[in-house]
Amino acid sequence: MAQLPSGGWVVVLFYTKGMIILGIDPGTATTGFGVIRVEPGQTMMLDCGIISTPKDLPHADRLGILHADLAELIAHHKPDRAGLEKLFFTSNVTTAMAVSEARGVIILTLQQAGIELMEFTPTQIKQSTTGYGQAKKAQMQAMVQKILRLETIPKPDDAADALAIALAAAHSRTPR
DSSP: OEEOTTSOEEOOOOOOOOEEEEEEEOOSSEEEEEEEEEETTEEEEEEEEEEEOOTTSOHHHHHHHHHHHHHHHHHHHOOSEEEEEOOOOOSOHHHHHHHHHHHHHHHHHHHHTTOEEEEEOHHHHHHHHHSOTTOOHHHHHHHHHHHTTOSSOOSSHHHHHHHHHHHHHHHOSSOO
C-alpha cells in the first residue's frame, strides 16, 4: 500500500511479466533449441526444435546459417535469458573444434542481441532437471516432459536437451 498526498491509501500491484528463456544445445550439423516461459507457479514450453545445416556446405557457410537462424529465433521470441551447454570434452578433437566454433557464433549472436547468457555443464543440467547429476539422458528427458506438462518427450533429442538447458537457466539465479 502507498499513501496518497491527500492522506488516503491506495493498493499498488506490481505486474511481473513472465520470463522467456532460450535453451541451446550447440552443434554444427544440429543445434537444438528450446524456448520456455516462466511465470509464478507455471513453466510452459513455447517452442522447440533444431537448427540444422547441410553437411555439403563449407564450414564457414554452416556457421553463417547458424547465426542467421538463431538471430531470427531471437527476434521472434525475444528471450530475456539464454542457457547454453558448455563444451563436453571428447576424444575427437575435430568434433570439439567444430562445436567450439558453433558455440562462439552462438555466444556472439546472444551478446549482439543483449541477452543474458548462462552456461552449464551436462552434469549441472541433469542436476537441475532431475536432482541427480549422473542421471541418464532418458531420465532427464522424461523430467522435461513432466515439468513442462507435455504429452510426449520432445524430439529430436537435441530439442529435448535444449529444453532441459532452458529449465536449468530458469532455476539459476545468477549468470555462470
